[in-house]
Amino acid sequence: MAATDWPSVPATFLALDPGEHALSRSRCVVLPVPYEATTSYRKGTSGGPAAIIRASAEMEDYDPELGCEPCAVGVHTAPAVEPALAGPEAMASRVAEAAGFYADQGKLVGVLGGEHSLTSGAVAAMAARHERLSVLIFDAQADLRETYQGSAHSHACAARRALDYAERMAIVGVRSMTADEAAFAAERGVALFPRGPEPVTDVDGVLDALGENVYVSFDLDAFDPSFMAAVGTPEPGGIGWWEALRILRAVGERKRVVGFDVVELAPNEGPEACAYAAAKLVYKLFAYATHRPR
Numbered sequence: 689m690a691a692t693d694w695p696s697v698p699a700t701f702l703a704l705d706p707g708e709h710a711l712s713r714s715r716c717v718v719l720p721v722p723y724e725a726t727t728s729y730r731k732g733t734s735g736g737p738a739a740i741i742r743a744s745a746e747m748e749d750y751d752p753e754l755g756c757e758p759c760a761v762g763v764h765t766a767p768a769v770e771p772a773l774a775g776p777e778a779m780a781s782r783v784a785e786a787a788g789f790y791a792d793q794g795k796l797v798g799v800l801g802g803e804h805s806l807t808s809g810a811v812a813a814m815a816a817r818h819e820r821l822s823v824l825i826f827d828a829q830a831d832l833r834e835t836y837q838g839s840a841h842s843h844a845c846a847a848r849r850a851l852d853y854a855e856r857m858a859i860v861g862v863r864s865m866t867a868d869e870a871a872f873a874a875e876r877g878v879a880l881f882p883r884g885p886e887p888v889t890d891v892d893g894v895l896d897a898l899g900e901n902v903y904v905s906f907d908l909d910a911f912d913p914s915f916m917a918a919v920g921t922p923e924p925g926g927i928g929w930w931e932a933l934r935i936l937r938a939v940g941e942r943k944r945v946v947g948f949d950v951v952e953l954a955p956n957e958g959p960e961a962c963a964y965a966a967a968k969l970v971y972k973l974f975a976y977a978t979h980r981p982r
């Protein structure tokens with residue numbers, strides 16, 4: 689069902705037809721959360737969801753790696769969640785409500801951030817619906833502080849707050865953390881896959897650190913800033929595109945991905961290619977999570 693009789697470009701993910709990808713007919717839901725309050729360095733991640741959706745219109749539906757059109761399962765673009773002015777804790781609750789609303793209808797929810805503090809809301813929603821939830825985080829920073837700048841719900845505490853709901857956690861691409869965070873990770877059994885001079889190739893190690901039900905949170909600053917400059921807290925020496933996808937594909941094939949987010953795109957801080965790469969990452973996450981290899 690086309691909205692017009694002439695060719696048009698819907699403002700939806702992949703510019704998919706809103707009628708063909710109505711909520712009732714879709715397996716996947718894109719949930720934009722243009723929230724930014726506690727970012728501490730470069731600003732602009734509130735513009736992330738709109739930039740990702742805009743760039744996604746330029747992508748092909750077909751995925752040559754998987755040999756299919758992953759969007760055939762239906763990808764519905766939900767209305768953006770309005771930012772809660774009461775602060776990040778209230779915002780996390782709002783994200784939990786929205787993500788839970790779609791999860792209860794059997795949808796795979798992909799959240800577009802926005803700052804990383806929103807992750808705990810989505811994790812809370814999935815932990816309430818899937819037992820023994822594991823969280824797989826890609827991030828340059830460990831984000832395991834109990835508080836930061838006076839808030840327990842700062843973007844710098846994203847992983848720590850997600851751990852309030854998760855049984856197990858792995859963090860890939862870390863290269864910035866405090867001594868306290870390192871000690872906490874060891875004590876709590878958080879599996880760290882730091883990025884040093886060599887790529888992260890221990891895919892089996894990542895899989896072994898996770899249970900069956902996995903929520904994926906992808907902070908784009910996990911990538912190397914020479915490739916992904918449009919982030920609030922760029923950190924040198926990050927992971928590469930295929931390095932990340934190799935892990936995500938294995939997780940999709942061998943675990944049950946119950947939801948994900950892609951956060952911290954600050955579109956004004958880097959070239960348009962960053963928004964496009966973020967959009968493609970979102971599509972890959974949906975594809976790996978719903979695609980079953982033949």
Ligand SMILES: [Mn+2]
Binds near residue numbers: 907909921952
């Ligand atoms: Mn980060």
